[in-house]
Amino acid sequence: MLDVDFGAAPGMPPETCELGKGPIVAFGGRLNPKLTKKFTEVCKAYNYPMQYEASPAKTGTDTEAVQVNREGVPCILLSIPLRYMHTSVETIDIKDVEITGKAIARFINELDNSDLEEILCF
Numbered sequence: 001m002l003d004v005d006f007g008a009a010p011g012m013p014p015e016t017c018e019l020g021k022g023p024i025v026a027f028g029g030r031l032n033p034k035l036t037k038k039f040t041e042v043c044k045a046y047n048y049p050m051q052y053e054a055s056p057a058k059t060g061t062d063t064e065a066v067q068v069n070r071e072g073v074p075c076i077l078l079s080i081p082l083r084y085m086h087t088s089v090e091t092i093d094i095k096d097v098e099i100t101g102k103a104i105a106r107f108i109n110e111l112d113n114s115d116l117e118e119i120l121c122f
Helices: 033-045 063-067 094-110 113-120
Strands: 002-006 024-027 051-054 078-082
Touching: 024 033, 033 094, 033 113, 078 094
Parallel strands: 002 078, 024 051
Antiparallel strands: 024 078
């Protein structure tokens, strides 16, 4: 899943991810660890910057609904940092969108049948 997450801004907690430093990769019990690991490996191999977020419970996105649909869908959650969420001045760094798009394209290109079989047997 691709969504947005709170980006660093005045008044936000210091652990909030920063704009311009790449997508946020979520780690948590509801997210497929093998897919997440594969995505981070691809990003590291191609030098795409990433930020990390712990999601120990619900993520507040549609990921949970997709994950439990039918027989289950393996999911990862990537987010683009967004400043001033739910206001008329929402702000992103276009660099984050470009990096995220390139990283997702590389990730898809790097998947093969052996990866998919292992991931689906989670």
